[in-house]
Amino acid sequence: MARILIAEDEPGIASFLEKGFKAAGYTTLVVEDGRTAAHAARDADFDLVILDLGLPLMDGHEVLAEIRGRGERLPVIILTARSGVHDTVAGLEGGADDYVTKPFRFEELLARVKIRLRDQTSPGDANLITAGDIAMDVRTRKVSVGDRETELSAKEYAMLETFLRHPGQVLSRQQLLSHVWGYDFDPGSNVVDVYVGYLRRKLGKDRIETVRGMGYRLVVD
Numbered sequence: 001m002a003r004i005l006i007a008e009d010e011p012g013i014a015s016f017l018e019k020g021f022k023a024a025g026y027t028t029l030v031v032e033d034g035r036t037a038a039h040a041a042r043d044a045d046f047d048l049v050i051l052d053l054g055l056p057l058m059d060g061h062e063v064l065a066e067i068r069g070r071g072e073r074l075p076v077i078i079l080t081a082r083s084g085v086h087d088t089v090a091g092l093e094g095g096a097d098d099y100v101t102k103p104f105r106f107e108e109l110l111a112r113v114k115i116r117l118r119d120q121t122s123p124g125d126a127n128l129i130t131a132g133d134i135a136m137d138v139r140t141r142k143v144s145v146g147d148r149e150t151e152l153s154a155k156e157y158a159m160l161e162t163f164l165r166h167p168g169q170v171l172s173r174q175q176l177l178s179h180v181w182g183y184d185f186d187p188g189s190n191v192v193d194v195y196v197g198y199l200r201r202k203l204g205k206d207r208i209e210t211v212r213g214m215g216y217r218l219v220v221d
């Protein structure tokens with residue numbers, strides 16, 4: 001049973017998270033200040049940390065710096081009301097594995113938690129994501145289809161990574177916008193359709209299936 005440390009000083013949110021994760025089968029511990037969070041977040045004791053940035057006694061960025069500074073490798077997902085680019089970049093560059101802004105949907109947060117925990121326990125090379133004969137090395141950012149390597153732009157790469165982490169699953173345009181661009185475009189925008197077209201040209205036209213009225217799905221043999 002995975003153990004999740006929740007560093008959150010807002011009682012309502014902390015209780016909501018604790019109940020949700022326990023219902024999903026996880027063991028949880030809630031701490032209310034950064035100093036306690038930094039001390040508690042250790043690989044030997046927890047499998048993942050949910051970290052608010054606006055914590056008393058020690059800011060979330062400082063907590064993250066201390067955790068990574070002493071060599072802890074457990075995944076950290078920042079959950080915060082701070083939606084600015086500076087905080088997002090600082091969090092990810094500081095060693096966070098994911099960044100989720102409030103308000104949030106618990107189902108999406110839970111899905112991100114499952115991905116990070118799965119990455120921790122996956123056998124073989126943790127840097128390699130595969131689906132069928134498509135392989136992506138997240139360390140070198142190389143992508144291959146069969147024995148052919150292909151060059152992708154940053155957005156194409158991010159979109160393919162999203163598909164590879166959800167093989168065979170239908171992803172809506174809204175989900176793809178959120179994962180790849182990080183914010184909502186004009187509902188009338190066709191940017192997702194355009195980039196799906198780019199990927200089809202580079203991976204093969206039958207690799208990504210259109211599911212009418214729902215979105216797109218990576219076809220896995």
